[in-house]
Amino acid sequence: MATTEPTTTAPEAAATDVALDVRGLQKTYGGQGRSVEAIRELSFSVPRGQLTCIVGPSGAGKTTLLRCIAGLLDVTAGEIVLDGERVTGPPRGMAVVFQEYGRSLFPWMTVQQNVERPLIERRVPKAERRRVVADALAAVGLGDSGEAHPWQLSGGMQQRVAIARAVAYEPTVLIMDEPFAAVDAQTRADLEDLVRDLWHRLGVTVLFVTHDIDESVYLGQRVLVLSNRPTVLLEDVTVDLPDERDQLGTRGTHRFAELRGHVYELIQRAKAGHRPEDDAGPAS
Amino acid sequence: MTATTTDVPAPRRRVPLPSGDGALGVLGLLTVAAVVEVLPRTGLVNPGYLPPTSEILRALGGVLADADFWRLLGLTLRGWAAGLAVAMALGVALGLLIGSFRVLREVTASTIEFLRPIPSVALIPLVVLVFGSRPPSALVLVVYAATWQVLVQVLYGVADVDPVARDTARSYRFSFLSTGWNVVWPTALPYVVTGFRLAAAVALILEVTAELVIGVPGLGQAIGVAQSSGAVPETYALVIAVGLVGVLVNVLARVLERRVLRWHPSVRREAS
Numbered sequence: 001m002a003t004t005e006p007t008t009t010a011p012e013a014a015a016t017d018v019a020l021d022v023r024g025l026q027k028t029y030g031g032q033g034r035s036v037e038a039i040r041e042l043s044f045s046v047p048r049g050q051l052t053c054i055v056g057p058s059g060a061g062k063t064t065l066l067r068c069i070a071g072l073l074d075v076t077a078g079e080i081v082l083d084g085e086r087v088t089g090p091p092r093g094m095a096v097v098f099q100e101y102g103r104s105l106f107p108w109m110t111v112q113q114n115v116e117r118p119l120i121e122r123r124v125p126k127a128e129r130r131r132v133v134a135d136a137l138a139a140v141g142l143g144d145s146g147e148a149h150p151w152q153l154s155g156g157m158q159q160r161v162a163i164a165r166a167v168a169y170e171p172t173v174l175i176m177d178e179p180f181a182a183v184d185a186q187t188r189a190d191l192e193d194l195v196r197d198l199w200h201r202l203g204v205t206v207l208f209v210t211h212d213i214d215e216s217v218y219l220g221q222r223v224l225v226l227s228n229r230p231t232v233l234l235e236d237v238t239v240d241l242p243d244e245r246d247q248l249g250t251r252g253t254h255r256f257a258e259l260r261g262h263v264y265e266l267i268q269r270a271k272a273g274h275r276p277e278d279d280a281g282p283a284s
Numbered sequence: 285m286t287a288t289t290t291d292v293p294a295p296r297r298r299v300p301l302p303s304g305d306g307a308l309g310v311l312g313l314l315t316v317a318a319v320v321e322v323l324p325r326t327g328l329v330n331p332g333y334l335p336p337t338s339e340i341l342r343a344l345g346g347v348l349a350d351a352d353f354w355r356l357l358g359l360t361l362r363g364w365a366a367g368l369a370v371a372m373a374l375g376v377a378l379g380l381l382i383g384s385f386r387v388l389r390e391v392t393a394s395t396i397e398f399l400r401p402i403p404s405v406a407l408i409p410l411v412v413l414v415f416g417s418r419p420p421s422a423l424v425l426v427v428y429a430a431t432w433q434v435l436v437q438v439l440y441g442v443a444d445v446d447p448v449a450r451d452t453a454r455s456y457r458f459s460f461l462s463t464g465w466n467v468v469w470p471t472a473l474p475y476v477v478t479g480f481r482l483a484a485a486v487a488l489i490l491e492v493t494a495e496l497v498i499g500v501p502g503l504g505q506a507i508g509v510a511q512s513s514g515a516v517p518e519t520y521a522l523v524i525a526v527g528l529v530g531v532l533v534n535v536l537a538r539v540l541e542r543r544v545l546r547w548h549p550s551v552r553r554e555a556s
């Protein structure tokens with residue numbers, strides 16, 4: 001792992017207590033002759049313990065952004081700083097729930113083994129491992145499916161296994177890429193509350209990508225709206241709803257409707273190809 | 285694009301051969317037996333070249349009752365198993381090693397493409413020169429031919445690791461060895477088993493060839509002896525016996541495949 005000199009970065013990080021800093025990120029996928037400019041310029045920082053939602057049109061580069069942050073993809077330009085350290089590979093203490101959750105579970109392992117494996121890598125003692133795994137599975141409502149193999153479960157259940165695995169890992173940063181795409185509305189509502197609950201309990205910094213505008217407003221303290229590809233930040237929306245949220249009450253408030261409408265409008269504009277520079281310069 | 289339908293890695297390159305209907309298969313066999321019975325008797329084929337089925341079967345009975353047959357069978361199986369074991373070890377080790385490092389893959393690619401098409405039998409003069417008609421001759425031929433089967437399969441297997449599974453292992457910071465053992469090996473396992481099945485068949489062919497051509501002791505050598513002493517029905521009987529060994533080997537390999545790959549989609553579907 002690369003170690004940065006604490007003298008330059010630590011005071012800054014301590015002063016603002018920034019968990020994650022994305023600075024001038026650019027990502028262009030290169031191929032033979034064909035290159036795709038996925039992210040043009042993204043800069044934002046996430047305070048420790050914040051729950052940030054990221055929304056944007058399909059193909060905007062949300063997954064690309066998360067993969068850069070997770071150290072799975074080299075950036076073209078700019079840098080990503082996590083806890084004062086520049087990300088050059090998968091950082092310690094980060095858990096990722098992938099969009100393709102089914103393929104991220106190992107079919108040759110049972111559910112229990114899937115959740116336990118990362119803890120073995122972290123050398124968590126066996127007794128504690130067992131307890132943490134059981135707790136995580138119970139938390140996602142899969143307490144009795146530990147012996148099953150992932151392919152014996154429904155899509156939504158597999159998704160919950162992936163979430164349990166991330167939670168059991170006790171990360172300081174949790175990254176989720178459209179984790180509820182495959183579950184029914186009721187389970188989805190439950191899982192949303194589960195994520196907020198876990199977030200409260202663990203004090204973890206969460207980055208949550210979703211297609212669902214309601215979900216982004218309901219879950220987040222803040223919603224980052226991305227433009228069409230090549231991606232820039234369209235707007236950084238602060239969600240000033242009370243911290244205590246519940247499915248019916250919160251969604252029924254006037255403020256929720258306002259925020260939701262605002263994000264909705266932004267997304268519509270993003271889909272239509274609107275970009276921030278259109279506001280600044282003369283229309284062309 | 286939300287990937288809701290992507291569940292388990294689809295087993296590619298593993299289309300099962302049509303195993304056919306049992307009853308029809310027996311019918312086919314009986315037809316062949318009947319034709320072989322009739323042809324020499326009607327004089328269409330010289331019985332000196334192709335004796336009728338009944339005579340071959342009688343000879344087969346005699347062969348099976350002979351203790352010497354079982355001793356030779358033991359020698360053939362021993363040579364086969366030893367060669368297969370070495371080929372498995374070599375093929376799996378080399379395959380995992382080469383498959384895990386891009387540099388090695390690129391360095392070895394042209395060498396493999398050059399060496400692989402060399403028929404094992406082309407090495408016969410060489411091994412005779414070095415080992416004469418002793419078992420090591422057969423061993424070299426068997427190992428050479430069978431290792432390719434395993435190696436190529438393992439290379440495919442290692443390349444088949446799901447990118448998302450690999451990313452998962454990376455982001456949870458699996459160690460190199462742990463990734464190998466928990467992610468790469470289970471992915472490659474179906475290919476290893478396929479490689480085993482193919483290698484088992486090829487190894488038997490090469491073992492018998494070495495015995496027949498070079499005179500390494502075993503069933504192949506017995507076929508050669510029977511043929512040169514004009515015992516035509518015995519020759520056919522021995523050929524059939526060797527064929528039966530081949531069938532048995534294949535059946536065992538398939539049973540093994542099923543046991544090892546209980547979790548694998550191709551097996552799951554059949555089981556449920």
Ligand SMILES: Nc1ncnc2c1ncn2[C@@H]1O[C@H](COP(=O)(O)OP(=O)(O)OP(=O)(O)O)[C@@H](O)[C@H]1O
Nearest residue numbers: 029036038057058059060061062063064065229285
């Ligand atoms: N490996 C790759 N090579 C080349 N181009 C890629 C690659 N991965 C993604 N892209 C391109 O980058 C752009 C952003 O893709 P990305 O997967 O990040 O979008 P997304 O916002 O996650 O979309 P969705 O909401 O549908 O999941 C797309 O235009 C895609 O075609």
Ligand SMILES: [Mg+2]
Nearest residue numbers: 062063099177
């Ligand atoms: Mg995506």
